Amino acid sequence: MTEAGSDDRVAKLTQRFLATRLHSVELCRPLANEDYVPQPIADVSPPKWHLGHTSWFFEAVVLSAHASSHRPFHPQFGFLFNSYYESQGERVMRHKRGDLSRPTVAEILSYREHVNRAIVELISNAPSSEAVALIELGIEHEQQHQELLLTDIKYILAVNPLQPAYLASSNATVDVDSEFAHQAATGQWLSSDGGLVQIGAEIDFSFDNERPRHRTWLEPFALRASLVTQREYLEFIDDGGYKNANLWLSEGWDWANQNNHAPLYWLYSDGQWQQYTLQGVKPVAVDAPITHINFFEAAAFCQWAGWRLPREAEWESLASRFTWGRRWEWTQSAYAPYPGFVPSGGVVAEYNGKFMVNQMVLRGASFATPAGHSRATYRNFFHPQLRWQYTGLRPAKDIA
Amino acid sequence: MTEAGSDDRVAKLTQRFLATRLHSVELCRPLANEDYVPQPIADVSPPKWHLGHTSWFFEAVVLSAHASSHRPFHPQFGFLFNSYYESQGERVMRHKRGDLSRPTVAEILSYREHVNRAIVELISNAPSSEAVALIELGIEHEQQHQELLLTDIKYILAVNPLQPAYLASSNATVDVDSEFAHQAATGQWLSSDGGLVQIGAEIDFSFDNERPRHRTWLEPFALRASLVTQREYLEFIDDGGYKNANLWLSEGWDWANQNNHAPLYWLYSDGQWQQYTLQGVKPVAVDAPITHINFFEAAAFCQWAGWRLPREAEWESLASRFTWGRRWEWTQSAYAPYPGFVPSGGVVAEYNGKFMVNQMVLRGASFATPAGHSRATYRNFFHPQLRWQYTGLRPAKDIA
Amino acid sequence: MTEAGSDDRVAKLTQRFLATRLHSVELCRPLANEDYVPQPIADVSPPKWHLGHTSWFFEAVVLSAHASSHRPFHPQFGFLFNSYYESQGERVMRHKRGDLSRPTVAEILSYREHVNRAIVELISNAPSSEAVALIELGIEHEQQHQELLLTDIKYILAVNPLQPAYLASSNATVDVDSEFAHQAATGQWLSSDGGLVQIGAEIDFSFDNERPRHRTWLEPFALRASLVTQREYLEFIDDGGYKNANLWLSEGWDWANQNNHAPLYWLYSDGQWQQYTLQGVKPVAVDAPITHINFFEAAAFCQWAGWRLPREAEWESLASRFTWGRRWEWTQSAYAPYPGFVPSGGVVAEYNGKFMVNQMVLRGASFATPAGHSRATYRNFFHPQLRWQYTGLRPAKDIA
């Protein structure tokens, strides 16, 4: 075995692959079979679909090109589990995923086993470095879907009038007790003189959208060491923030007039604000960082508070000086290619670049991000009206 | 026991009640748990919902008024399983039923048991004749949903790209072999001089919309002894029937221009017409009666063939002279109250009358209608664009 | 001149034709050029379009077949002014008529002159009886559009925030003073024993949908001599009629929950109900017959009052005994072909029959109906949710 390295490397990759694959299944363990099926809004996919899609990704991206003897599990699973890869042919329309009761959960678990065996065999068989890189990409891809699995499960359970809990208390897979844990209160601001800074990834694994590392110019600025809390956000609500057009972007104001005047999952009941959590409905934990707000809400809050959202380069250049990782942090940066951006080649050319319009960058990571999937150069992105992810915000301001 | 009669009547009602309740569950037996969840179009409810709703009906209509000690199974099941009864309060919006993974199938089966026990107890406890009548209504109501269960299951499986069969072959619950069985070919026409006829129900069980029995005047007419076959319908397709505006009602033509030019579940593939059946995809059985066509298609076919659709009074007055029961037969009669119509009272006042606009009457019964649920006075009704029921048509014509 | 008769008949037809044509233009006289353009909802066509369409109808139906030397005014006016005649080819989509600023009003008036000259010449030239019949149909057709012109103009002016009056006071063309004139108050009921009655048209001009004259059976019934007044309708509103689901058809209840709880053009302001009239905004005239209500509202009112809507045969069989003509009267009869119905042939085959689904019959005539266009056999029809016509209602009830 030459290209992919020693037995040790085989063992490590195999272990990491299988652990990742298992983790997806573990995330679903608290579910009933019925919970794997619904798609209450287009953005929220059925858990069943995530389990199938992440397996299909290995088949389409790795096995089809690098495991010549691999037999696809089922001829129509490409149609069923392709998300958006035009080069991979026709597929179920995105908003129709919840119409599909088959394959069943059991069949999808068989599919996962089939793919797992094939990848393990491939790893043990001296794969090319290209194949190894794609397997690693598949692992990172599955980790991205693990975050979506949790947020989609939360949405599916929350829209149910019964509002069942996902987990009563933390287990080995998900530390639900920390979902709304307090954050250390600090009003400290961290300052930067700006100037010419470097951002972007250059080593180890990274997605194409984080590259190339490059220079950018920043004016002096400051970021707050701590995230905005639910207590602070309640003040915004109580001060009529949702009813003051001056605070909102025009499209945000339209949105605000068609939605509840509170973060997603909040409900005013019996004289107090409650919120649906993975442990069921609870009073709002005021000292936890605010979450489930969209870009419009984040921007309006900042306008109200006299602050602004960070630019992504500001965030990245200062990230070593504050704690991050509990909430995806909205930035004021539109998702765009870095100077010199070149999409990855082959099937995965469609991975990132084609979404670079009408979306905003979020930085950091969240409660739902799997361990080992975070880095300061990571660029997450969503449309500005979406808020079912664990989004939050860190104040920024210009300084003289 | 005085009001509801002897022990024998108790036993008979109990037996009929339990047999009906069991039949609903048996209809779902071939399903995976996941199949109980989706709602691919608003008209098609999740099987899970049907099982819950029919149980709720007994709770809301019978037990709440006639079993004072009854404890509802769950305080929110009224909200979850009320279909359209405004008097019974708020409810899940009809098109949102497929968003709900809970209660699970297992929980709904427990709910069914809970209701079953309560009704059996009520029956054994000398219920008033009013209570007995409502139990009988609940049984008839559940039979109506058994037909919907089968047609909704068919739709859910058919839209799945895997197009799984519901049953490979007939079992004790569903005779799938007869779904597209040949009908005896006959071009015979049955004539009537018309005149003053009586239609409507007067004895035994009937729904309020079948009453009162009343007189109506008919001009001379004839109905064909046999239904239109798939072979005949293929001729209409091959003759360009879907492309000839002259044959269509205006709203039908708009519909035709936005849909496939064939009945629901038909697919042209490999040089021949195939159709999805409860046994999976098969070549079109040309000698079976046509089905899964809507009112627009039925009317256009008749226009093409030089015939017309029957009026419901024509159909009913002649029903004893032909065989019916395999397909719901579209009529040209809009669904309207009979002269002297009085809705049933109480909770069930909303059962029928409030739908008497924009729908067309269908007469007869279908492959999916449970045994014992049919009679010549029965009035089924659907919006003219719908066709996921086992609809068909019987030609009519004026005669001198 | 043989076929169409003597010089006298020529003169009479010419005179009637030109008077009708002039009347359409006179109806628009109070308008600014800008008022001819908008189409605020799909059902309301621009006045400009009505003036063009009625001219096109003569070109397409009469001149193209019966005036061989006729040169169409413009090659694209068929595309612009065809309403729904599939046999006459492609056309501007119905809801796009308001996008068109050209042809200008002046150009359309030239078009009208061009057509007028051609028809007058045709009449003077011994037309066949078929041609004469089609000219008469064209005249009746234009009269139908005169009613729509007035109701569409009303709508266009009413949705304008300035709510300009159409006319300050009655003129030779429109007696606006009578729009909401009092009706003689009478609670008198007119009874009928029912039985076998004859309805439908048999002589003179009639539309195909009124034919053939035929027998139908009626149970004993009564109709009120007078229409429901605005005062009576106010009682329904004040009694919470719009908030009581029990009174409404299911589709009507959905409609009621999405619309103002009052007739079209009503506005509650300064502590009283006002309504937009052709003379501008005025306090509701309580002794005038109610108008601008749809079928759902009419049916809910009857349910509230303990009455019902008439059947069209009831209405027609008793029409000689009451005064009618100020409001189109909703019936409970769905628009359907009479027994033995045969559509007119040729181009005009599409005139009526293809709309016989999902619409309800209205009987009588209205304030906006041109003189000479009314008869007791006339069948008007609209979708049940529409109410921009001068609709009203006459109570009916069953009697022993």
Add this chain to the structure above:
Amino acid sequence: MTEAGSDDRVAKLTQRFLATRLHSVELCRPLANEDYVPQPIADVSPPKWHLGHTSWFFEAVVLSAHASSHRPFHPQFGFLFNSYYESQGERVMRHKRGDLSRPTVAEILSYREHVNRAIVELISNAPSSEAVALIELGIEHEQQHQELLLTDIKYILAVNPLQPAYLASSNATVDVDSEFAHQAATGQWLSSDGGLVQIGAEIDFSFDNERPRHRTWLEPFALRASLVTQREYLEFIDDGGYKNANLWLSEGWDWANQNNHAPLYWLYSDGQWQQYTLQGVKPVAVDAPITHINFFEAAAFCQWAGWRLPREAEWESLASRFTWGRRWEWTQSAYAPYPGFVPSGGVVAEYNGKFMVNQMVLRGASFATPAGHSRATYRNFFHPQLRWQYTGLRPAKDIA
């Protein structure tokens, strides 16, 4: 007169104000009254509305605060002609502007005169420098609407099946002959080493979104001296550019699958590409710069050609070295606040900043931009799917 300066300055401002006001009216001179009314899509406002809105702007922004004796022309014109200023109260919904026939063109011209007189009087009356600045803003605002007037008129005439010309040949107001004039063919690329550049406005009149002037870092790049021509774009079409998913952003591909595969106003007819121009339909002028393409098309073209769109800082830093002004040039920069951006105060705080999401920056100016309204720091912006403006593109590329 002290604050606003000498008599000469009064005369100059008055002259500029009146010339601008007259120009708007002159742009509409070729129209029929009917052409002022339609709104075929929400983005295209009726010419009548532009004439009213630009007058309202002077009333709401200047006269209400700085001319205490000013009497508004009509109490409801604020409701009718407010575009999007929340602080100025309720208004006609944007997509409903075409429903309004009143006020008539003549009334709006009177309104314009009323406002003109008031502003001229204010200018002559020693206005404060703040008032002068707002008058100048009103002039610039009206110039922005002059461009929209021309593009909206073009759209209104083009969607009309008669496709009338706006002008047969150039007049003093609009040089229609130059709309599709050839551009000098040049493949020359202009290079820049990038580095730290300054962009943004600092002197004279500018909008708030152009400020403050600030530093930004650029990597080495080149821009082409000439715009992409229609000939080049035809090659993209002929090469299947609209059918190749690889070239498109994901949202662009969805758009492309729902639209004609050509720029707006292009039609393939009689074996050649034609396009609607202000002079009517003509064969595509292949040597003119391409126009009426949206951001998605511009980006796909660049992907196909191996180039990319410029960043706005690249464009501005090099603008002195190429000719611009015939087409708005799409950039890859999302519309965002400059570092240190502060919106203008008062009523005009809503002028620009609240649109800074989901839109892309365009640089330069176009055929339709009024003389004197252009500068290299100008930031235009539109949603990426829009293309009824005179949009075009200039290729960019990275260089070593």
